Amino acid sequence: MDPLFEWLCRMGDSTLVLGQRLSEWCGHAPALEEDIALANTALDLIGQTQMWLGLACETEGQGRDADALAYRRDVWDFRNLLLVEQPNHDYAHTIVRQFLFDAWHFEALTALQSSSHSDISAIAQKSVKEVTYHLDRSSDIVIALGDGTEESHCRMQDALTHLWPYVGEMFTTDAVDEALNGVVPLPASLRPAFDARVTAVLSEATLQRPESDFSHQGGKTGKRHSEHLGHMLATMQFLPRAYPDATW
Amino acid sequence: MDPLFEWLCRMGDSTLVLGQRLSEWCGHAPALEEDIALANTALDLIGQTQMWLGLACETEGQGRDADALAYRRDVWDFRNLLLVEQPNHDYAHTIVRQFLFDAWHFEALTALQSSSHSDISAIAQKSVKEVTYHLDRSSDIVIALGDGTEESHCRMQDALTHLWPYVGEMFTTDAVDEALNGVVPLPASLRPAFDARVTAVLSEATLQRPESDFSHQGGKTGKRHSEHLGHMLATMQFLPRAYPDATW
Numbered sequence: 001m002d003p004l005f006e007w008l009c010r011m012g013d014s015t016l017v018l019g020q021r022l023s024e025w026c027g028h029a030p031a032l033e034e035d036i037a038l039a040n041t042a043l044d045l046i047g048q049t050q051m052w053l054g055l056a057c058e059t060e061g062q063g064r065d066a067d068a069l070a071y072r073r074d075v076w077d078f079r080n081l082l083l084v085e086q087p088n089h090d091y092a093h094t095i096v097r098q099f100l101f102d103a104w105h106f107e108a109l110t111a112l113q114s115s116s117h118s119d120i121s122a123i124a125q126k127s128v129k130e131v132t133y134h135l136d137r138s139s140d141i142v143i144a145l146g147d148g149t150e151e152s153h154c155r156m157q158d159a160l161t162h163l164w165p166y167v168g169e170m171f172t173t174d175a176v177d178e179a180l181n182g183v184v185p186l187p188a189s190l191r192p193a194f195d196a197r198v199t200a201v202l203s204e205a206t207l208q209r210p211e212s213d214f215s216h217q218g219g220k221t222g223k224r225h226s227e228h229l230g231h232m233l234a235t236m237q238f239l240p241r242a243y244p245d246a247t248w
Numbered sequence: 249m250d251p252l253f254e255w256l257c258r259m260g261d262s263t264l265v266l267g268q269r270l271s272e273w274c275g276h277a278p279a280l281e282e283d284i285a286l287a288n289t290a291l292d293l294i295g296q297t298q299m300w301l302g303l304a305c306e307t308e309g310q311g312r313d314a315d316a317l318a319y320r321r322d323v324w325d326f327r328n329l330l331l332v333e334q335p336n337h338d339y340a341h342t343i344v345r346q347f348l349f350d351a352w353h354f355e356a357l358t359a360l361q362s363s364s365h366s367d368i369s370a371i372a373q374k375s376v377k378e379v380t381y382h383l384d385r386s387s388d389i390v391i392a393l394g395d396g397t398e399e400s401h402c403r404m405q406d407a408l409t410h411l412w413p414y415v416g417e418m419f420t421t422d423a424v425d426e427a428l429n430g431v432v433p434l435p436a437s438l439r440p441a442f443d444a445r446v447t448a449v450l451s452e453a454t455l456q457r458p459e460s461d462f463s464h465q466g467g468k469t470g471k472r473h474s475e476h477l478g479h480m481l482a483t484m485q486f487l488p489r490a491y492p493d494a495t496w
Contacts, residue, residue, distance in 0.1 A: 074490060234486040235479060241489040242322060 003179035004117075005059045006079065009069070010176075010220045012052030013080035016070055017229070018101060019045035020236050021088060030091055037137060041098070044130040051123045071240040075230045082219035083166035085229040092145060092155035096163050099138035099201070104170040106135045107193045111185040120184065139201050146205025153206065160202070161210050168215020170194075251427035252365075253307045254327065257317070258424075258468045260300030261328035264318055265477070266349060267293035268484050269336060278339055285385060289346070292378040299371045306367075319488040323478045330467035331414035333477040340393060340403035344411050347386035347449070352418040354383045355441045359433040368432065387449045394453025401454065408450070409458050416463020418442075 022042035029035035053066035083101055088094045109131055112124035145152040171191045177184070202209050218224030239246065270290035277283035301314035331349055336342045357379055360372035393400040419439045425432070450457050466472030487494065 230486075231483060235482045237490070238478075238482040242485070 002059065003176045004183075005056050006176045007180055007184060008052050008056035008059060009079040010081075012049045012056060012066070012069070013078050014084050014101075014220075015045040015052065016049040017078070017080040017232065018084035018098075019043070019049060020232060021084065022094075022098075024088055025094065034091075038094075041134055041137075044127075044134070048123070048127045048130070051126070055119050055123065067240070071237050075225050075233060076222055078225060078229060078233075079220050079222050080229075081166070081169055082216050082226060083163065083169065085219065085226055085232065086163060086166065087228050089159070090155060092152070092159040093163065095138060095141050095145065096156060096159040098134070099142045100163060100167055100198070102131060102135040102138045103194050103197050103201075104167075104190065105131050107190040108185070111190065115183055117183050139197075142201055142207070143205045146202070146207040156205065157207055160207055164210040165212070165214055165216050168213060169217055169219055172215075172217065172220075174221060250307065251424045252431075253304050254424045255428055255432060256300050256304035256307060257327040258329075260297045260304060260314070260317070261326050262332050262349075262468075263293040263300065264297040265326070265328040265480065266332035266346075267291070267297060268480060269332065270342075270346075272336055273342065282339075286342075289382055289385075292375075292382070296371070296375045296378070299374070303367050303371065315488070319485050323473050323481060324470055326473060326477060326481075327468050327470050328477075329414070329417055330464050330474060331411065331417065333467065333474055333480060334411060334414065335476050337407070338403060340400070340407040341411065343386060343389050343393065344404060344407040346382070347390045348411060348415055348446070349418075350379060350383040350386045351442050351445050351449075352438065353379050355438040356433070359438065363431055365431050387445075390449055390455070391453045394450070394455040404453065405455055408455055412458040413460070413462055413464050416461060417465055417467055420463075420465065420468075422469060 019042045022038050022045070025035065025038045026042070027035065029038055049070065050066050053069045056069060057064045057066060081101075083097060086093070086097055106128070109124045109128040112120055113128060115121040115124065142156065146156045147153070171187045171194070173187050177186055199209065216226075267290045270286050270293070273283065273286045274290070275283065277286055297318065298314050301317045304317060305312045305314060329349070331345060334341070334345060354376070357372045357376040360368055361376060363369040363372065390404065394404045395401070419435045419442070421435050425434055447457065464474075
C-alpha cells in the first residue's frame with residue numbers, strides 16, 4: 001500500500017461523501033437561500049474530490065481515473081472520515097456536521113498550502129479559498145440556530161452531542177500519516193487551532209461542548225465504516241453500476 | 249407485449265416492492281412483536297413474488313428467472329401499484345398502506361382462486377391463506393391506533409389522507425385487464441367488497457375516509473412511477489448490480 005495514494009483517497013473520499021450527503025438536500029432545504037448555498041458547497045467539495053482522487057490515480061499509475069475511484073469501489077475501499085458519512089437527519093445535524101468538518105478542513109488545507117509536494121500544495125491553495133467561505137457560513141448558522149429559539153437550540157445541542165464522537169478521528173495519526181511526515185501535517189498538530197475555534201463558536205452559540213472525548217474509529221483506515229455509507233453508495237453508484245457501459 | 253406476462257409482473261412487482269419496503273423495518277419496528285410480524289409479512293410477500301414472477305418468466309419463455317426480473321430491471325420496467333412504493337415514513341403510514349393493500353389483495357386473490365388459468369388459481373389459493381392473516385392484522389392495528397391516543401389518531405388520519413390518492417389505481421381497468429377478461433377479474437369488480445370492508449374498519453377506527461377520489465396513475469402501467477421507487481431499487485438491486493457474477 002502506497003501511503004500517498006492512501007492519504008489522497010482519505011482527502012478525496014471525505015470531500016466526495018460529504019458532497020454527496022449535501023446534494024441530498026437539493027430541493028429540500030428549509031429555505032431557498034440555504035438550498036442554493038448547500039448545493040454550491042456540495043459542488044465545491046465534488047470539485048475538490050476530482051483533484052484529490054485525480055492525483056491519487058496519477059500516483060497509482062494504473063490507468064484508473066477519479067470516476068473509477070468514486071463509482072467502482074465498495075464500502076471497504078472508502079477512506080473517508082466517519083463524520084461525513086453520517087446522515088443528514090435534520091438541518092441541525094447537517095449544519096453541526098458541516099461546521100465540525102469545515103473547522104478541521106480549514107486547518108488542514110491551511111497547513112497543506114505549504115506542503116513540499118507541489119500538487120498537494122496547489123490543490124490546497126485552490127480549495128482553502130472555498131473552505132474559508134464554508135467555515136464562515138457554517139459558523140454563522142451554528143451561532144444563529146444555537147442561540148435561536150428553544151427548539152433550534154435543543155436540536156443543535158442534540159446534534160452536537162450525537163456527532164461529537166466523530167470529531168476525534170480527524171486528529172488520529174497512523175502509519176500513513178507518519179510515512180508522509182514532512183509532506184503533510186500530522187493530524188494531531190491541527191487540534192489546538194480546531195479546539196480554539198470550536199470552543200469560541202460553541203460558546204457564542206450557547207451550546208455545550210460534550211465532555212467525553214470518546215471517538216469512533218475506522219473511517220479513514222477503512223476498517224469499519226458505519227452502516228450508512230453502504231446505503232449512500234447504493235444510491236450514488238447506481239448509474240455506473242446498473243449501466244457500466246453508459247457514456248455521455 | 250403479452251398481456252399475461254404484463255399482468256403477472258403487476259402482481260409480482262407489487263408484492264416484491266411491498267415486501268422490500270416492509271423489510272426496511274426489520275430491527276427498527278416500534279415493538280418486538282411488530283418487528284417479527286412485519287418481517288414475516290415481508291417474507292410471505294417475497295414468496296408470492298417468486299411464484300408470480302416465476303410464472304411470468306415461464307410465460308415469457310426467454311430463459312429469464314424471477315431473480316432476473318427482480319434485480320435486473322430498472323424503474324420503467326416495474327409494474328407495481330404506486331401505493332406500495334410509497335415510503336414507510338412512520339408506523340401509521342406503514343400500517344395504513346398495508347391495510348389498503350391487504351384489503352385489495354384479499355379480494356383479488358379470493359377471486360383469482362377460481363381463475364381458469366390453473367397456475368394462477370394455484371398461486372392464489374396458496375397466497376390467500378397468508379393474506380387473510382395479513383388483513384386481519386392490519387385491520388386490528390388500524391382500529392387500535394385510529395381509536396387510540398390523540399397522537400396515534402392524528403398520525404393515522406394524516407397517513408390515510410396522504411395515501412388515499414393511491415387507492416384508485418388498484419381498481420382501474422386497462423387493455424391488459426381487458427385482454428385477460430374471464431381469466432382474471434376486472435379490477436373494478438373488486439371495489440364494492442373493498443369499499444364495504446374499508447368503510448367498516450375506518451368507522452370502527454374513528455378515522456375519516458377522505459372525500460376526494462382523485463387517484464394517481466402510472467404504476468401498474470409503468471408509465472409514471474414516483475421518485476421513491478428508484479431510490480428503493482438502488483438499495484434493493486445493489487448487490488447483483490455491483491457484483492453481477494456473484495454466486496451463492
